[in-house]
Amino acid sequence: MGWMLYFSGWTGGPMAICLLQPIVLRMRYQSNLVPERSVRESRVARNPRREAAAMETKKKILIVEDHRLFREGLKAMLSPNPDYDIIGEAEDGLEAIRLIRKYKPDLVLLDLSMPRLNGFSVMREIKGELPDVKMLVLSIHESDQYVLQAFESKADGYAIKDSSRDELRIAIRCVLEGKRYISPGIAGSVLEGYLNGHKTLKSKSALGTVTQREKEVLKLLAEGYQNKEIADLLCISIKTVEKHRSNLMTKLDLHNAAALTAFAFEHDLVTTKAK
Secondary structure, X not given: OHHHHHOOOOOOHHHHHHHHHHHHHHXXXXXXXXXXXXXXXXXXXXXXXXXHXXXXXXXXXXXXXXXXXXXXXXXXXXXXXXXXXXXXXXXOHHHHHHHHHHHOOOEEEEOOOOOOOOHHHHHHHHHHHOOOOEEEEEEOOOOHHHHHHHHHOOOOEEEEOOOOHHHHHHHHHHHHOOOOEEOHHHHHHHHHHHHHOOOOOOOOOHHHHOOHHHHHHHHHHHOOOOHHHHHHHHOOOHHHHHHHHHHHHHHHOOOOHHHHHHHXXXXXXXXXXXX
């Protein structure tokens, strides 16, 4: 552009050609760059896999299991999956509730028999506050009594601990997709028992008259906790603990702590892991 101004008074043919050549060359240079840049940008924009990966968020999973070996096995199996983020582990029910409230996971892999607070109580507590948190029970218990009670407590799925890895992966995927899951090995017996009316969600035995809170108190009593410790763990008063204890003795026709402890062990309310 500067050349054209400097030689503006000249009219010779050859000079006009010299002035036009830089302009033509510059236009050709620019025309070569624009398509090249557009191609690069279009390649990035048209890569659906990369775009989907950038938008995808990992599913947060919390493992709640009192046996360390099984807990670490679950973590080792799930951690390599790029779709999952193992956000924490808990070995008892009270710790599970604390971590669920803190992290709000998408899925909780939950054992039923744990110290301090069992899986049924965890589900009842959490589902009332955070109904969107999915609960997949992992249990050794195959009886329909446990399965039906788990679903009454708002479980989203129930898998047996001796399931294969592939079956467990299917269970996790189903529950995360909002579907109900029951291990194939127990689904038939559970459905048969439910439809035939041989088992109901609420047992009519002596244990069936005990409330969920009373079961929690009974479990902790059998595990060796004192009234004050139970009150602190359950965030209730000592008088309330004593009232629950009195109700248990009346309902179960038991008259001392030793009898309550024996009853709790007989009905699988207590884990072998002491405080």
